[in-house]
Amino acid sequence: MPLLFLIVPVVCIFILNLPRRTTGGRLATWVVGAACLIQAFIAVTSGQGFWRCVDHVLTLPVPVSLKVDYISGIILFTIALVAAAANVVGLGSDLRRRQSLGSLTLILMAGMNGVVMVDDLFSLYIFLEITAVSSFILIAMEKKLDALEGAFKYLVLSGLATASMLAANMLIFMRLGSLRFADVAEALSSGALITSGTLLSSGELTVGVALVLYVAAFCVKAGVAPFHGWLPGAYSSASSSVSVLLAGIVTKVAGVYVVIRLEHSVFAGIAAPGRAFMILGAFSIVIGAFAAIGQKSMKRILAYSSISQVGYIILAAGLGTPLALAGALLHFFNHATFKSLLFVNAASVQEQCGSDNTENLGGLSEKMKVTGWTSVIGFLSTAGIPPLSGFWSKLLIIMALIAAGHWAFAALALLMSVVTLGYFLVLQHKVFFGRLREGLEGIRESRISLISVSLVLAVLTVAAGVLFPVVLVIMHNSGLV
DSSP states (O other), X not given: OTTHHHHHHHHHHHHHTSSOHHHHXXXXXXXXXXXXXXXXXXXXXXXXXXXXXXXXXXXXXSSOEEEEOHHHHHHHHHHHHHHHHHHHHGGGSOHHHHHHHHHHHHHHHHHHHHHHHBOBHXXXXXXXXXXXXXXXXXXXXXXXXHHHHHHHHHHHHHHHHHHHHHHHHHHHHHHHSOOBHHHHHHHHHHTSSSTTSSHHHHTOHHHHHHHHHHHHHHHHHHTOTTSOTTHHHHHHHSOHHHHHHIIIIIHIIIIIIHHHHHHHHTGGGOSHHHHHHHHHHHHHHHHHHHHHHTOXXXXXXXXXXXXXXXXXXXXXXXXXXXXXXXXXXXXXXXXXXXXXXXXXXXXXXXXXXXXXXXXXXXXXXXXXXXXXHHHHHHHHHHHTOTTSHHHHHHHHHHHHXXXXXXXXXXXXXXXXXXXXXXXXXXXXXXXXXXXXXXXXXTOOOOOHHHHHHHHHHHHHHXXXXXTHHHHHXXXXXXXXX
16 A cells, blocks of 8 residues: 555654664664554555555545555665664764654654655656655764755755746646646647757747756756766765765665656656756766766765766656667666665774775775675676676666667767776775775774675675576566657
């Protein structure tokens, strides 16, 4: 039942805030963990998620309906997976912060779940706001200058994106009288909004402006270049658990998922938004990859890498063919997995060494073997090396581009994978390989909770690659490929 994805986090928030603050801090990890397990279980086994592809629509007494289909089922499972990983990373926080962190994580989960399940543009705006406000508070919780700066940038740019989306909703509602995905998609495909199928010849300036506002708003939310100014600071300055949440799932749900959903369910009948997303996605791939080369902080390198990898998903979503959408959806899950792994390992390095500056590190694999070798898996998967998960999703995206005749985009995607491999090999060598840097002789492997999360995410990254034929069969049976 779709409503459970909202009820479970809300009930857990209520339970978490019943005890006193110190008791609640100890309880927080268990409550958030239980919410994640319940959500993952419902998404996989209830017949409403991706394992059994059955659409389920719940119409509420208010003018909002919730829908869980194949695509949203995968995203709901991914939300639970990344939130669980971030929850374990948060064990390093003091008890006073754990209760606040747990409550905000649950609010964030409820907001993201709503984004995934709604089927109208106004409800989407409401749940995006819940997600944005929760994210802002989580970033600012660190109360350090760089964290507050990152939170402020996120607040300003996210606010502009929200205003853009609200203005676009108003313009579409003025022309159509409805904001439901199905109604807007039908109007676009039938020519009720754009009579000739193109913006310029139809003279539909209102709809053209609305589409431009939508593209800009969702690219800001996704951190796509050139709208990415808030992302590196937010990722690198937030606490370790919040960085895992932001990089692993928040920007993907708030921006990338929305692009996939709207290209699949709303904009399929018009080419202009898809072309814009393809161009911006390709630009993001290049900017993110080359910007990562010049960084010295592990978190900032991973942040710029995320900008690049998100570009692959946006590029594929903009193309919009069934094969491209399958590649985008698969890369969404794969990127959530291996990027969460890398941010967990960055948290381990920072905890043990007191810094994530690559200039002050070296030879850590001698002391942190699990962290070092799981990082190799994450880096190679990000670069698209077989048989790891990242290889297959990138392969699907490149095949879709070639099949559609976009050879230049395909060549660019392939070339940037080589660049990604290059800067990650340099990062791995600087941080983990080589001779142990002087002054780090006393460090040891990270706490067992972080090691456990790293191993689980590394196994998922390998399994998703090795078992790709099974994944492909499931996607084929669900009509995606």
